[in-house]
Amino acid sequence: MDMVTAVTSFGRSGLSDWLVQRVSAVILLAYFITLGVSIGDGVTYAEWKALFEQTWMRVFSVMAVLSLAAHAWIGIWAVLTDYLTERMMGAKGNVLRFVCQILSSLAIFVYVIWTIQILWS
Template identity: 35%
Template sequence: MVKIASTFGRSGTHDFVLVRASALVMLAYTIFLVAWLVSNPGVGYSEWVTLFSHLGMKIFTLLTLTGLLIHGWIGIWQVLTDYVKHSLLRGIIQLIFVIALLAYWFTGLFVLWGV
């Protein structure tokens, strides 16, 4: 069986499930943050530090950042394979997106664990 190296999952079905699961994690994170902001009006720096210093919030945020990485990679791969037919150009664009997604993830990691 030939395996496509640029897909994140093992198959199209696996990619489909990963995209849906990562979307649910990101949705849950967004709902949580909006609910927290609504229930805590006038949020300042100390409240943000208190929120993000909890281990559960750090894990939830890293899980969301990982979901963003997976969701972004699969999404950009699907769009580029459909619309960019020149393989060198597609590879360059994919490389740029991978670097950006990894930069977001590592920035989130370092900022989050610095709290």
């Protein structure tokens, strides 16, 4: 039985994609729990600024945004490869899927760079 692999897949196999999704979900959960505990009942601008001036929070935020990007890419790739196929959409299905994958990856890349710029400027 051959495994389905593609150049645009995040990992080498479905198992590695599954593992990346689970690890990224745990990192995101930890990040949002940390934010929730830090915020508590409310937060002022000064407290929010002080929280994100700490190096550990900036690093944790970068880890979270990279986890979100990996998690999102795997999900987008799975949906696009399931629904935009040559069999379902004719000869243009593969081209449309490729264009959608390029646009999605470009958007994710821009969001990651933008987040890093905001955090470290």
